[in-house]
Amino acid sequence: MSSTVMEIKNVKKSFKGNEVLKEINITVNRGSIYALLGPNGAGKSTLLKIITGLLNSDSGRVTINNINVAENPTAVQKLFSFSSQNTTVDGVLTGYENLVLIAKLRHEPNPRNVALNLLKTFRLIDAKDKAVSNYSGGMQRRLDLAMSLVGDPEIVFLxxxxxGLDPSSRLDLWNKIKELKSQGKTIFLTTQYLDEADYLADKIVFLHDGKIIATGSPDEMKRIVGExxxxxxxNNILDLEKSSKLLQIYSPQQTNSCELSINLTEEIKTTLNIFSILTNEKIVIKSFKMITPTLDDVFMTLTKGRKS
Structure with a gap:
């Protein structure tokens, strides 16, 4: 079986003369988490609708398991589930009733067992008989994700x-998404949260003004900014000047009157060597800190000077 599960080739889309997507090309590998990252209005949701057959592109094509989405949407839609940013749960029904209903609609042979197993998996079993309108936002999102897994889809679009979730609920949902990957699912998600993409994704695409401006793993993206x-x-300028000479091989840069900055090309080895040199020369440091580039830094670098 090919490692490629989805290909997006030269996809374009315009609305009333406004080009929303411009020559989008993406390849998604089976069993990976792929994040489409960008600010509101970048074209993320439009692309997701095209991928899932809810919207036609103006040109280009999308294939899932080598099936053309536009030509055979029914066959493709059997392979995936789609969870939109607005939960699709019914607030009047209980969590159990929501899942049983979906399982019946998807012709599962034992809908009640399917519902109970998913409620257990998503830690909702104690609330199974409560109306969903009484669930917290995090619980509703977990239920929505559980409903999207009825029928055991190969690909999950999020x-x-x-x-809208609080930090604790976000982390809880992130871990559930990682669990799905460990089970062999392919996850394709859109997000405007850079920390979310950093935590979850094997590969990310930065989408800006309808164009892909960078793609790669989170670590590869961070190297765009630097090490x-x-x-x-x-404690004093004398120690700084002496240290600057001792550490000349590492090209230290003075950032203020008593601080040096050094790029860590080999993070652990370089750091240990630096502290060993300073200790041997009995130079006392006041403090130190290590700074890692974030995806926020990357996005600011990539979009600086670009049309927004």
Whole structure:
């Protein structure tokens, strides 16, 4: 079986003369988490609707398991589930009733067992007989994700899955998404949260103004900004000047009157060597910190000067 589960080739889309998507090309590998990252209005939700057959592109094509989505949407839609940014749960029904209903609609042979197993998996079993309108936002999102897994889809599409959730509920849902990957599912999600993409994704695409401006793993993206940095603060200018000479091989940069900055090309080895040199020369440091580039830094670098 091919490692490629989905291909997006030269997809374009315009609305009333406004080009929303411009020559989008993406390849998604089976069993991975793929994050489409960008601000509101970047075109993320439009692309997701095209991928899932809810909207036609103006040109280009999308294939899932080598099936053309536009030509055979019914066959493709049997392979995946789609959870939108607005939960589709019925607030009047209980969590159990919501899941049983979906299981029946998807012709599961034992809908009650399917519902109970998913409620257990998503830690909702104690609330199974409560009306969903009484669930917290995090519980509703977990139920929505559980409903999307009825029928054991190969691919799960998630549109802004943690919008509106508190930090604890976000982390809980993130871990559930990672569990799905460990079970062999392919996850394709859109998000405007850079920390979400950093935590979850094997590969990310930065979408800006309808165009892909960068793609790669989170670590590859961070290298666009540069290496990790070590900042060392000294007690006085004399210690700084002496240290700057001792550490010349690492090209230290003075950032203020008593602080040096050093790029960490080999993070652990370089850091240990630096502290060994300073200790041997009995130089006392006041403080130190290590700074790692974030995806926020990457996005600011990539979009600087671009049309928004």
């Amino acid at each position: 549109d802004e899955p943690t919008t 990790n940095k070590l900042f060392i603060e000294f």
